[in-house]
């Protein structure tokens with residue numbers, strides 16, 4: 001029997017009884033549990049085979065609820081929350097004493113956001129506790145952007161995926177931390193840097209080495225297909241090196257190869273937003289075609305293109 005369901009009451013029941021449920025958000029599907037239930041949180045880590053040093057994002061349904069999660073909200077965090085919540089931005093702030101160490105990997109900060117998905121907002125409003133929800137995929141693999149992706153990963157491990165359709169943004173949230181009340185981007189994501197800077201001015205991005213320390217989920221290899229994958233500027237040139245193999249190609253907007261490979265064009269109209277929304281579905285699709293190699297095209301380094309390149313880099317062997 002399928003674990004996919006639209007029954008919010010069933011999700012409320014499971015979550016209230018220390019179980020986990022996969023939930024839709026606008027970024028990717030999450031594997032959710034009550035932040036105060038050690039049983040549920042432990043189950044999230046064991047289902048994903050996620051190491052305990054990797055903290056979870058707490059999901060709430062209103063800015064008012066923030067005061068129960070964190071002790072201090074810097075001015076620029078208030079501006080960001082007002083501008084972008086509900087939305088694909090996560091803030092890392094000083095944690096309230098009541099937030100379990102299991103959620104924060106022992107850190108004195110906690111990651112929190114209001115997701116922008118009507119079903120999950122309804123679900124959160126009916127619960128008496130916030131939800132911790134990392135992406136609903138085995139640790140290190142491609143993130144899920146449909147209920148079917150989650151079912152393919154976890155049909156034997158969890159009881160329910162709340163079906164909210166395809167994720168409209170399609171890549172993870174942008175994570176912003178604070179040092180001396182000044183914002184620093186820990187992880188690039190579905191909210192573009194330009195949009196953030198339009199609200200609070202210039203923002204620093206942590207360099208890759210430092211990111212690994214501050215956002216422990218930022219491992220060099222992550223979001224990865226099982227098929228060997230390369231990230232290149234010139235797709236056509238790269239395909240010539242793999243003649244005779246079964247090749248998959250992932251390109252932004254312009255078809256690059258005709259009959260000798262399986263190709264996915266992420267956005268015919270060259271929209272970075274559309275390409276981001278289609279990215280993981282395309283990676284899931286190509287990864288199921290029994291290919292020898294996937295060749296992905298590097299995106300323009302602007303707007304969401306920067307976030308897409310970040311994910312592709314972690315999914316691939318850079319040349």
Ligand code: AMP
Nearest residue numbers: 055056109110111134135214215216217
């Ligand atoms: P996921 O939900 O799977 O996309 O992963 C959550 C991400 O949030 C991970 O990459 C974590 O490193 C990051 N994160 C969660 N809590 C914190 C925190 N307290 N400080 C820094 N990064 C965090």
Ligand code: MG
Nearest residue numbers: 134135136143
């Ligand atoms: Mg993840």
